[in-house]
Amino acid sequence: MIEVIGLTRRFGRSAAVDDLSFTVAPGKITGFLGPNGAGKTTTMRIILGLDRPTSGRATVNGVPYRTLARPLTHVGALLDASAVQGGRRAEQHLRWLARTNGIPSTRIGGLLELVGLGEAGRQRVGAFSLGMKQRLGLAATLLGDPEALLLDEPLNGLDPEGIRWMRGLLKSLAAEGRTVLVSSHLMHEMAVTADHLIVIGRGRLLADTEMTRFVRPGRSLEDTFMDVIGSAS
Template sequence: MIVVEELTKRYGRTVAVDGLSFAVRPGHVTGFLGPNGAGKSTTMRMILGLDRPTAGRALVGGRPYASLRRPLREIGALLEGRSAHPGRRAADHLRYLARSNDIPAARVGEVLALVGLQDAARRRASGFSLGMAQRLGIAAALLGDPPVLLLDEPVNGLDPEGVHWLRALLRGYAAQGRTVLVSSHLMAETALVADRLVVISRGRLVADATVAEFVAGAASLEDAFLKAVAR
């Protein structure tokens, strides 16, 4: 699972993440919510070792990301859909990632089929629509068949069919006993896919609860969220 312990990130006098602690457990889809500037992306970057914490730590399966020998086999991540080099073909992009983590080459074709890009395997990323780029990013996250998924706004650019497909994928992943953390601004979609919520505001934890617990007494998830972050 993912464990965040007293995680803090300062940029000069600005505190982006402030003593944040939570755990993302297996067998659930956990929604990661917060207003713009709440510190969600910074937290996810620190989990993945892309930003160094000022204090505290983040662990994946009990270890810091930087200590993982083959990280794609441990955690699959999507932070930016258009991460592939624009001149590189989709299959080549995934083959490079597979080789770097000792993943069998056959897995490339499997994940391209899984995300619906099998017919675009030889196309260059520069010609991809936003939705296709997002599917390629999800394919990269799934490449190592990892026990943990961390996805930032994964439905961005997906059409309704793609959103439905992704929802089923995430639920199926969690049903296998894996760990799923999904950041989103879409409250209605989060209400449909998430079992649990971690909500932050101004870098601090606001709530860590099941969706039912968080929404209790409110008209909707959006209503509960707005009240929580206002407090």
């Protein structure tokens, strides 16, 4: 379980996240929605210990990410698929991550096959397309067989076949009882993928509810989202 409690992050006089609280429960896909600049990425960075809050806290299974031993075995994250050393081969990248967290390298081959990069393991990442980098990032996310997954715009660069594949994989991971938090601007995809929604605007919580309660009959997720954001503005 991921918990965000009274989280605030200020940059000077501006609040990127403003007294934000929510819980991401296991066994379902939680969509994390908001317009550009709403504070989604900042919130995820704080959950992962990459940024410090001005006040409040974020925990994974009751403890801050920074205190986790071998964190990749508890939490897998994909925030920026392009943030990989281009000179490394895909297999080398995963091997290095595995070594830092005491994860058996025997998992690497199977994960590359799972994400569709079985024949690209020896290729240098700098030659990968964005979609291939997303797949490699997902392999890194799953490397430690974590209980919780945080994915920021994981569909970027994927073709329709890749998007369908990602959707099925996320659903299967949630069905295994994992906690899955997905940030995306693709409303039509979130509408068929997410079970629960957390919507924020200007760093504040606007909605925390089941998908079926958020979207009224005859309305689309995009329509309802725009109504909520417009009312908040």
